[in-house]
Amino acid sequence: MAPVKRLVVDILKPHDPPLAEFTTHIADVGSVDGVTASLIELDREVQNVKLTVAGDDIDVDATEAEVEALGGTVHSVDQVSCGERVVEDRPVPQDR
Amino acid sequence: MAPVKRLVVDILKPHDPPLAEFTTHIADVGSVDGVTASLIELDREVQNVKLTVAGDDIDVDATEAEVEALGGTVHSVDQVSCGERVVEDRPVPQDR
Amino acid sequence: MAPVKRLVVDILKPHDPPLAEFTTHIADVGSVDGVTASLIELDREVQNVKLTVAGDDIDVDATEAEVEALGGTVHSVDQVSCGERVVEDRPVPQDR
Amino acid sequence: MAPVKRLVVDILKPHDPPLAEFTTHIADVGSVDGVTASLIELDREVQNVKLTVAGDDIDVDATEAEVEALGGTVHSVDQVSCGERVVEDRPVPQDR
Amino acid sequence: MAPVKRLVVDILKPHDPPLAEFTTHIADVGSVDGVTASLIELDREVQNVKLTVAGDDIDVDATEAEVEALGGTVHSVDQVSCGERVVEDRPVPQDR
Amino acid sequence: MAPVKRLVVDILKPHDPPLAEFTTHIADVGSVDGVTASLIELDREVQNVKLTVAGDDIDVDATEAEVEALGGTVHSVDQVSCGERVVEDRPVPQDR
Amino acid sequence: MAPVKRLVVDILKPHDPPLAEFTTHIADVGSVDGVTASLIELDREVQNVKLTVAGDDIDVDATEAEVEALGGTVHSVDQVSCGERVVEDRPVPQDR
Numbered sequence: 001m002a003p004v005k006r007l008v009v010d011i012l013k014p015h016d017p018p019l020a021e022f023t024t025h026i027a028d029v030g031s032v033d034g035v036t037a038s039l040i041e042l043d044r045e046v047q048n049v050k051l052t053v054a055g056d057d058i059d060v061d062a063t064e065a066e067v068e069a070l071g072g073t074v075h076s077v078d079q080v081s082c083g084e085r086v087v088e089d090r091p092v093p094q095d096r
Numbered sequence: 097m098a099p100v101k102r103l104v105v106d107i108l109k110p111h112d113p114p115l116a117e118f119t120t121h122i123a124d125v126g127s128v129d130g131v132t133a134s135l136i137e138l139d140r141e142v143q144n145v146k147l148t149v150a151g152d153d154i155d156v157d158a159t160e161a162e163v164e165a166l167g168g169t170v171h172s173v174d175q176v177s178c179g180e181r182v183v184e185d186r187p188v189p190q191d192r
Numbered sequence: 193m194a195p196v197k198r199l200v201v202d203i204l205k206p207h208d209p210p211l212a213e214f215t216t217h218i219a220d221v222g223s224v225d226g227v228t229a230s231l232i233e234l235d236r237e238v239q240n241v242k243l244t245v246a247g248d249d250i251d252v253d254a255t256e257a258e259v260e261a262l263g264g265t266v267h268s269v270d271q272v273s274c275g276e277r278v279v280e281d282r283p284v285p286q287d288r
Numbered sequence: 289m290a291p292v293k294r295l296v297v298d299i300l301k302p303h304d305p306p307l308a309e310f311t312t313h314i315a316d317v318g319s320v321d322g323v324t325a326s327l328i329e330l331d332r333e334v335q336n337v338k339l340t341v342a343g344d345d346i347d348v349d350a351t352e353a354e355v356e357a358l359g360g361t362v363h364s365v366d367q368v369s370c371g372e373r374v375v376e377d378r379p380v381p382q383d384r
Numbered sequence: 385m386a387p388v389k390r391l392v393v394d395i396l397k398p399h400d401p402p403l404a405e406f407t408t409h410i411a412d413v414g415s416v417d418g419v420t421a422s423l424i425e426l427d428r429e430v431q432n433v434k435l436t437v438a439g440d441d442i443d444v445d446a447t448e449a450e451v452e453a454l455g456g457t458v459h460s461v462d463q464v465s466c467g468e469r470v471v472e473d474r475p476v477p478q479d480r
Numbered sequence: 481m482a483p484v485k486r487l488v489v490d491i492l493k494p495h496d497p498p499l500a501e502f503t504t505h506i507a508d509v510g511s512v513d514g515v516t517a518s519l520i521e522l523d524r525e526v527q528n529v530k531l532t533v534a535g536d537d538i539d540v541d542a543t544e545a546e547v548e549a550l551g552g553t554v555h556s557v558d559q560v561s562c563g564e565r566v567v568e569d570r571p572v573p574q575d576r
Numbered sequence: 577m578a579p580v581k582r583l584v585v586d587i588l589k590p591h592d593p594p595l596a597e598f599t600t601h602i603a604d605v606g607s608v609d610g611v612t613a614s615l616i617e618l619d620r621e622v623q624n625v626k627l628t629v630a631g632d633d634i635d636v637d638a639t640e641a642e643v644e645a646l647g648g649t650v651h652s653v654d655q656v657s658c659g660e661r662v663v664e665d666r667p668v669p670q671d672r
Contacts, residue, residue, distance in 0.1 A: 002123030002131075004116055008380050019365045020292055020348040027290030027370035034371030035290075040573050042364060050383075050573065054375040060116040076138060077115045078382040082123035083130030087150040092104050093191070093232050093242065094174040095146075095381070098219030098227075100212055136381050146381065156212040172234060173211045178219035179226030183246040188200050189287070189424050189434065190270040191242075194411030194419075196404055252404040268426060269403045274411035275418030279438040284392050285479070285616050285626065286462040287434075296572050307557045308484055308540040315482030315562035322563030323482075328669050330556060338575075338669065342567040366574040383573070386603030386611075388596055444596040460618060461595045466603035467610030471630040476584050477520050477530065477671070478654040479626075488668050499653045500580055500636040507578030507658035514659030516582075522652060530671075534663040558670040575669070 003057035005086050008079035009064070012046045013072035019047065022070055026051060029066050031059040050078075099153035101182050104175035105160070108142045109168035115143065118166055122147060125162050127155040146174075195249035197278050200271035201256070204238045205264035211239065214262055218243060221258050223251040242270075291345035293374050296367035297352070300334045301360035307335065310358055314339060317354050319347040338366075387441035389470050392463035393448070396430045397456035403431065406454055410435060413450050415443040434462075483537035485566050488559035489544070492526045493552035499527065502550055506531065509546050511539040530558075579633035581662050584655035585640070588622045589648035595623065598646055602627065605642050607635040626654075 013022060023037040033055045041048040049072075053063060064074050081087060109118060119133040129151045137144040145168075149159060160170050177183065205214060215229040225247045233240040241264075245255060256266050273279065301310060311325040321343045329336040337360075341351060352362050369375065397406060407421040417439040425432040433456075437447060448458050465471065493502060503517040513535045521528040529552075533543060544554050561567065589598060599613040609631045617624040625648075629639060640650050657663065 002120050002128075004120065005130075006132075006375075007116065008378075008382075010382060020295065020368045020370075023368040023370045024290050024292065032290075032371060034293075034369065034373045034375040036294075036367065036369040036375045036377045038367045038377045038573050039364060050377065052375050052377050054371075054373070076135060076382065079132065079134045079380045080116045080119040081130065081132040082116075082119045083128060083150075085130045085150070087102075087130040087132045087148050089132045089134045089146065089148050089380070090104075092175045092185070093230050094104075094106060094172065098216050098224075100216065101226075102228075103212065134381050172231060175228065175230045176212045176215040177226065177228040178212075178215045179224060179246075181226045181246070183198075183226040183228045183244050185228045185230045185242065185244050186200075188271045188281070189422050190200075190202060190268065194408050196408065197418075198420075199404065268423060271420065271422045272404045272407040273418065273420040274404075274407045275416060275438075277418045277438070279390075279418040279420045279436050281420045281422045281434065281436050282392075284463045284473070285614050286392075286394060286460065294567075296570075296574075298574060308487065308560045308562075311560040311562045312482050312484065320563060322561065322565045322567040324486075324559065324561040324567045324569045326559045326569045326669050327556060338569065340567050340569050342563075342565070364574065367572045377572070386600050386608075388600065389610075390612075391596065460615060463612065463614045464596045464599040465610065465612040466596075466599045467608060467630075469610045469630070471582075471610040471612045471628050473612045473614045473626065473628050474584075476655045476665070477518050478584075478586060478652065486663075488666075488670075490670060500583065500656045500658075503656040503658045504578050504580065512659060514581075514657065514661045514663040515578075516655065516657040516663045516665045518655045518665045519652060530665065532663050532665050534659075534661070556670065559668045569668070 002082040004060055004080060004082050005056065006081035007053040007058055007060060009051045009077050010075045011049050011051060011067055011072045012075055013049055014046060017070060025070055026063065026066055029059065029062050031055050031057055032063065098178045100156055100176060100178050101152065102177035103149040103154055103156060105147045105173050106171045107145050107147060107163055107168045108171055109145055110142060113166060121166055122159065122162055125155065125158050127151050127153055128159065194274045196252055196272060196274050198273040199245040199250055199252060201243045201269050202267045203241050203243060203259055203264045204267055205241055206238060209262060217262055218255065218258055221251065221254050223247050223249055224255065290370045292348055292368060292370050293344065294369035295341040295346055295348060297339045297365050298363045299337050299339060299355055299360045300363055301337055302334060305358060313358055314351065314354055317347065317350050319343050319345055320351065386466045388444055388464060388466050390465035391437040391442055391444060393435045393461050394459045395433050395435060395451055395456045396459055397433055398430060401454060409454055410447065410450055413443065413446050415439050415441055416447065482562045484540055484560060484562050485536065486561035487533040487538055487540060489531045489557050490555045491529050491531060491547055491552045492555055493529055494526060497550060505550055506543065506546055509539065509542050511535050511537055512543065578658045580636055580656060580658050582657035583629040583634055583636060585627045585653050586651045587625050587627060587643055587648045588651055589625055590622060593646060601646055602639065602642055605635065605638050607631050607633055608639065
């Protein structure tokens with residue numbers, strides 16, 4: 001099976017644990033080398049966060065399970081890169 | 097025959113298999129080195145996904161067959177790069 | 193005669209042969225090192241495609257003849273780079 | 289625990305200490321290698337500032353405590369990067 | 385006299401000779417290393433083309449004479465770079 | 481104390497001394513390696529200028545004092561970078 | 577005195593001498609390594625041109641004197657970079 005090397009997920013999380021602690025826990029999932037969490041929107045109850053996860057062979061199920069163990073929910077999986085190398089998604093005229 | 101080195105296809109897929117599993121299967125097609133799948137739109141029945149596929153000599157038919165074997169349909173082939181090297185599509189004034 | 197090193201042409205082609213096969217044939221023209229074909233627009237009868245062709249000494253006539261042999265027509269030649277090296281077309285204030 | 293390597297926080301601070309002195313104090317927090325403070329908005333009472341903090345293992349609590357010791361308040365944590373390497377947050381179609 | 389190293393000219397040309405042949409002739413001017421011709425606009429009678437010409441010591445008069453010998457007219461000289469090195473025209477706030 | 485390595489200040493200055501002479505004087509402040517002054521707006525009495533100052537350990541007070549000695553006033557300090565290295569201020573979704 | 581290394585000036589010049597000849601004369605000023613002249617606007621009487629001048633120690637007065645000797649007038653000095661190195665003017669949130 002081709003390994004997953006990059007994963008972008010859109011999640012909702014409660015305010016607690018705060019974002020830095022939350023992100024640290026995702027980065028601690030065995031197969032993950034690095035995570036960047038960007039706040040998209042924030043209201044009284046929840047934070048909408050975009051997670052960009054990188055690794056040589058990301059365990060997608062374990063990553064999603066960790067989001068849920070921390071009280072979050074995966075709203076959508078927005079990008080997945082698989083294979084020997086990460087192929088960048090380049091703009092094409094049909095994107096317009 | 098000049099080899100296909102990059103392929104961008106716009107597809108529709110059912111929600112199942114989920115995007116990470118779907119992308120892994122495309123990356124497992126023999127001639128493919130890497131795939132990035134980006135979610136464009138999502139409704140109750142289907143996901144509209146942009147696949148960017150890279151390899152030294154991509155088997156286009158096998159790639160499209162795999163999309164269909166996974167329940168998807170190819171809506172359009174949006175970009176194809178062939179030959180000894182990948183030529184980038186640069187903006188020209190006529191694009192406006 | 194200064195060699196042509198990059199050529200951007202706007203073409204119309206029938207749906208058959210499909211884009212990947214079409215592009216492979218253009219890349220097989222003797223003097224061509226690489227081709228990227230980007231879909232601009234698609235209707236029931238034809239596809240409007242932007243071809244970016246690179247090579248050390250592109251045979252422009254042979255390239256255009258191949259487009260026509262495949263059932264396509266050259267709508268316009270949008271950019272040509274000639275000489276010992278490819279000079280990039282940089283933005284200038286008068287472009288506005 | 290995966291280390292925090294980059295942190296972006298949106299803060300409010302009084303006019304005193306001035307921005308250069310304020311930023312120097314944040315950069316003096318033990319675990320911080322560099323800080324860039326950008327003024328977002330300024331009114332009669334407060335300055336709204338975006339802090340981008342980098343380090344090999346940033347102490348997030350100590351950084352936030354220093355902001356408060358200087359009279360500021362953390363309005364939101366806007367981005368956190370954790371793990372062995374910093375993963376850049378790339379644009380995906382779902383950002384639109 | 386400081387040499388001209390890059391020249392951008394806006395020209396009008398008849399449809400014949402076609403753009404690739406026209407550009408080759410400009411690139412054959414003695415002092416020119418490379419030319420990129422970009423189609424700006426096209427109507428029934430003429431093509432409006434932006435020529436970007438590079439060389440170590442471009443003969444501007446000979447280049448303009450060649451444009452005219454091919455039936456074209458120079459509408460405006462839009463950019464000239466002179467001296468030991470090409471200085472890029474960077475955006476400044478006053479451009480707005 | 482962490483050194484200040486980059487400083488962006490928005491100033492107002494009289495027309496005299498002219499911008500080149502004014503900028504030279506700022507660059508002569510002991511701790512400054514380079515300064516770029518960009519004209520933002522100009523009216524009959526004053527020039528609004530953005531100063532970007534770089535150095536290994538900029539003396540902020542001496543820099544501001546020089547602006548004032550030359551008849552200028554510091555309108556706002558817009559960015560400060562401190563520490564062992566300059567951290568670039570990257571765009572985050574919350575900037576929107 | 578810190579040397580001026582880059583200078584951007586907005587000038588008005590008559591149509592004669594033409595832009596290439598005009599730019600060559602500016603590049604011939606002793607202290608100048610390179611000049612790029614970009615046409616901003618052109619009417620019946622004058623050309624509005626942006627000059628970007630680079631050198632290790634530009635003689636600003638001699639450069640402006642040459643503009644005037646050629647019949648031009650300096651409308652505004654839009655950017656000046658001084659010191660041991662050229663500091664780029666980076667965008668900051670306050671530019672908006």
